[in-house]
Amino acid sequence: MKRTMYVLQNEDGLFYWKNENTSSSHGLKEGFENAFLFKTRQGAERRRKLPFLSKCEIREVELKLVKK
8 A cells, every 4th residue: 555645845955844732843854754744735835835934845755554
């Protein structure tokens, strides 16, 4: 099973992150493991309208469930 999701990556390589429990806790952080995964491209585009995210690029992420 595969699924496409989206992340916002700034031109300096930082990723947009957001705390799931507190909407006021967000920003840009180093490392993909900190990236917030958007379910839809539209959701990523809406968030990118924030001034500090305007130069971010929307990147596709493909998730694959691996059975071992």
